[in-house]
Amino acid sequence: MSFRPFRWLPHNGKRHAVKEDAVACEExxxxxxxxxxxxxxxLGKEEWSWPTCRDCDAAWRAAEGILPIPHQLGAADVSARTPGVPATPR
Structure with missing residues (x-):
């Protein structure tokens, strides 16, 4: 059993996060x-090289307590995490 509650699965052109305990043929x-x-x-190597779903990645990071990837943050998010840079309204 894994330490993490989610795992990645290629689906519909992207890699998505699903529950770790999901089994074959389960919806x-x-x-x-x-x-x-x-x-x-x-699944083949090609499917595993698909891009990661940004929404799954954001939800996974939030659940794991991992900060978002900087390039996925909006300007207000970046300035809120950067000392000395004022936050901009959304």
Whole structure:
């Protein structure tokens, strides 16, 4: 069993986060809200190189207590985390 509550799964052109305990052929929901059936077989290398779903990544990071990737933050978020830079209104 994993230490983490989520794992990554290629689906619909992106890598999405799903519950760690999801099993083959089970229907589940990704962290971004997409319905997915866990595949029974192994996925190819191409699928694992798909880009990460930004919404799943943001939800995963929030659940794990990991700061967002800086390039995914808005200007207000960056200035709020940067000492000496005033926050800009949204």
């Amino acid at each position: 589940t929901t990704t962290l971004c809200g997409e319905e997915v059936t866990i595949p029974a077989g192994r």
